[in-house]
Amino acid sequence: MVEYTRGDVIANGFLRALPPDALTRLRPHLEPVELVRRQSIYAAGEDPAYIYFPIRGLVSLVKAMSDGRVVEVGAVGVEGAVCLSGLLALPETVFESLVQLPGAALRIKSALFRDEAARDPGMADVVRRYVAVSLGQIAQTAACNRLHSLEERCCRWLLLAHDSARDDTFQLTHEFLALMLGVQRPGVTITARALQRAGLINYQNGRVTVADRPGLEANACECYAAVRHQYEALVERR
Amino acid sequence: MVEYTRGDVIANGFLRALPPDALTRLRPHLEPVELVRRQSIYAAGEDPAYIYFPIRGLVSLVKAMSDGRVVEVGAVGVEGAVCLSGLLALPETVFESLVQLPGAALRIKSALFRDEAARDPGMADVVRRYVAVSLGQIAQTAACNRLHSLEERCCRWLLLAHDSARDDTFQLTHEFLALMLGVQRPGVTITARALQRAGLINYQNGRVTVADRPGLEANACECYAAVRHQYEALVERR
DNA sequence: GTGCGTTTGTATGGTTTCGGACAGACAACG
DNA sequence: CGTTGTCTGTCCGAAACCATACAAACGCAC
Numbered sequence: 001m002v003e004y005t006r007g008d009v010i011a012n013g014f015l016r017a018l019p020p021d022a023l024t025r026l027r028p029h030l031e032p033v034e035l036v037r038r039q040s041i042y043a044a045g046e047d048p049a050y051i052y053f054p055i056r057g058l059v060s061l062v063k064a065m066s067d068g069r070v071v072e073v074g075a076v077g078v079e080g081a082v083c084l085s086g087l088l089a090l091p092e093t094v095f096e097s098l099v100q101l102p103g104a105a106l107r108i109k110s111a112l113f114r115d116e117a118a119r120d121p122g123m124a125d126v127v128r129r130y131v132a133v134s135l136g137q138i139a140q141t142a143a144c145n146r147l148h149s150l151e152e153r154c155c156r157w158l159l160l161a162h163d164s165a166r167d168d169t170f171q172l173t174h175e176f177l178a179l180m181l182g183v184q185r186p187g188v189t190i191t192a193r194a195l196q197r198a199g200l201i202n203y204q205n206g207r208v209t210v211a212d213r214p215g216l217e218a219n220a221c222e223c224y225a226a227v228r229h230q231y232e233a234l235v236e237r238r
Numbered sequence: 239m240v241e242y243t244r245g246d247v248i249a250n251g252f253l254r255a256l257p258p259d260a261l262t263r264l265r266p267h268l269e270p271v272e273l274v275r276r277q278s279i280y281a282a283g284e285d286p287a288y289i290y291f292p293i294r295g296l297v298s299l300v301k302a303m304s305d306g307r308v309v310e311v312g313a314v315g316v317e318g319a320v321c322l323s324g325l326l327a328l329p330e331t332v333f334e335s336l337v338q339l340p341g342a343a344l345r346i347k348s349a350l351f352r353d354e355a356a357r358d359p360g361m362a363d364v365v366r367r368y369v370a371v372s373l374g375q376i377a378q379t380a381a382c383n384r385l386h387s388l389e390e391r392c393c394r395w396l397l398l399a400h401d402s403a404r405d406d407t408f409q410l411t412h413e414f415l416a417l418m419l420g421v422q423r424p425g426v427t428i429t430a431r432a433l434q435r436a437g438l439i440n441y442q443n444g445r446v447t448v449a450d451r452p453g454l455e456a457n458a459c460e461c462y463a464a465v466r467h468q469y470e471a472l473v474e475r476r
Numbered sequence: 477g478t479g480c481g482t483t484t485g486t487a488t489g490g491t492t493t494c495g496g497a498c499a500g501a502c503a504a505c506g
Numbered sequence: 507c508g509t510t511g512t513c514t515g516t517c518c519g520a521a522a523c524c525a526t527a528c529a530a531a532c533g534c535a536c
Contacts, residue, residue, distance in 0.1 A: 061377070063377045063378060063380065063381040065381065065385060065460065066460050069385055070381075071380065071381040071384050071385060073376075073377040073380040073381060074377070074380075084370070084373060085370060088366040088367075088369060088370055089363075089366060090366060090367060090370050090472070091472075092471070092472070094370055094371070094373055094374035094377065094468060095374065095377050125327075128326040128327060128328060129326075129328060131326060131369060131373075132322070132323060132326055132328050132332055133332070134373070135322060135332055135369075135372070135373060135376065136332035136333065138311075138373065138376045138377050138380055139299070139301045139311040139312070139332065139333050139376050139380075140301060141380045142301065142309065142311040142312075142376055142377075142379045142380035142383055143301040143303065143308075143309040143311060143383075143420070145380055145381075145383040145384040146309050146383040146384075146419075146420035146421075147303060147307055147309060147420060149492080150492080150493080173512085173513065173514090174513075174514065175512090175513075175514095181384075182381070182384035182385055183384075183493070183494085184493070184494060184495070184496090185513095185514090186493095186494095186495095186496095186514095186515085186516075186517090187492090187493065187494085189513095189514060189515060189516085190515085190516090192514090193514090193515075203514085204502085204513095204514090205501080205502055205503075205512080205513060205514075206502095206512080206513060206514095222303065222304050230332060233330070234328070234330070387522080388522080388523080411482085411483065411484090412483075412484065413482090413483075413484095421523070421524085422523070422524060422525070422526095423484090424484095424485085424486080424487095424523095424524090424525090424526095425522090425523065425524085427483095427484060427485060427486085428485090428486090430484090431484090431485080441484085442483095442484090442532085443482080443483055443484075443531080443532055443533075444482080444483065444484095444532095
């Protein structure tokens with residue numbers, strides 16, 4: 001059985017941001033599921049059947065190119081909801097979604113969620129705010145991909161992962177991180193070694209341990225903090 | 239007086255996609271305005287007062303970094319609407335918006351639009367679809383910024399501009415294009431010269447002329463077509 | 477037509493990342 | 507204990523792009 005609360009507080013930021021009575025109505029329909037590493041939650045162009053609310057683990061939003069290369073354009077952790085198309089009641093998804101760090105989530109049928117949101121303006125408002133934050137996050141990533149160095153982006157990613165792993169150690173190969181960051185694998189290896197020498201992380205065979213979080217924050221680009229602040233401003237404070 | 243129809247057809251794709259009766263209700267509130275080159279339509283974090291529907295000209299969505307550098311994360315032409323935050327009835331914008339190619343637009347007070355959208359589910363549906371396409375566009379840009387060469391991105395941008403300029407010639411300096419693409423200016427100069435030598439464009443002192451559109455399409459990355467198809471699938475066909 | 481601001485063309489050395497390759501290290505399994 | 511597959515460390519030449527600088531061309535205003 002998946003434990004989906006921490007104490008009395010539900011362990012997902014999106015659900016926590018909903019009006020209390022909306023959450024009460026949704027609760028019976030929330031189904032706990034496991035997030036399996038590298039599982040594809042949905043592909044691009046699909047009809048979104050479920051909306052997922054991670055309570056542990058990280059899900060990447062990735063855009064795939066026709067030559068097969070993929071790049072991460074955003075990530076959803078324990079603060080968010082997976083499947084913007086589902087939230088927006090759309091007939092098809094606009095990108096793909098992949099589990100990066102294993103964990104667990106609550107999920108609900110998109111149609112059910114949509115009907116509740118249509119009836120409850122407070123709930124629809126949270127949806128719109130969350131969509132806006134996601135827009136901001138993806139836009140930030142677009143700019144970040146152009147302007148910031150591999151090391152900065154690497155630190156940003158590790159911070160994001162650390163937030164949602166609920167653990168200082170998590171599984172993550174250079175290969176996969178390189179794929180997400182849209183660079184060659186050796187580039188990640190060199191960067192990871194530099195971070196390790198600086199005492200920020202500890203890497204060994206597909207497992208990374210965050211050793212010095214403030215150090216990572218200092219080496220990450222501003223994008224990590226920018227997205228977090230936007231989330232706090234638009235979703236948390238209501 | 240700005241001419242905002244072409245024949246009987248309103249010259250903006252977003253407005254055209256609205257249910258006919260919704261458009262009829264909005265029409266008295268649509269105010270024609272000029273789009274002045276390099277004008278900032280809104281800054282990040284502002285309360286969005288108006289929503290703009292370009293009928294000629296191109297508006298860039300840009301993300302500004304704390305060091306002052308800016309990068310384009312998306313663009314809105316005659317098919318779209320400027321100010322996603324306004325469409326989503328949010329209290330603040332998540333990025334900035336800049337006029338790239340001068341032209342004209344219709345605008346409406348965000349509050350008015352919001353009230354109409356709240357009453358008309360068909361209209362709200364178009365809004366949601368458009369927001370999804372914008373998400374897709376920004377995500378595509380994020381991936382494009384990482385994977386594609388300057389030349390490919392340059393061609394993509396010129397195609398986008400050509401679509402909304404309603405003219406084969408438009409004003410655009412290397413300097414500004416470099417800013418949008420997030421590269422150094424000399425890089426754009428070299429690329430532009432290459433495209434000119436190949437007979438695709440004609441550049442002279444701040445004015446570019448598209449000479450061979452199919453040629454540009456062949457040299458652009460897949461991102462131009464990908465975004466266009468998504469727009470057609472989600473917004474045009476209803 | 478002269479002057480001045482803007483725009484373009486070009487040069488150069490340095491850095492980052494690419495793209496591909498290969499050997500060593502680790503761990504899981506029989 | 508050895509095999510096998512995965513993961514990491516490293517190397518290399520090539521390409522793209524950075525950062526900066528400066529000169530030439532253009533066009534508008536006087």
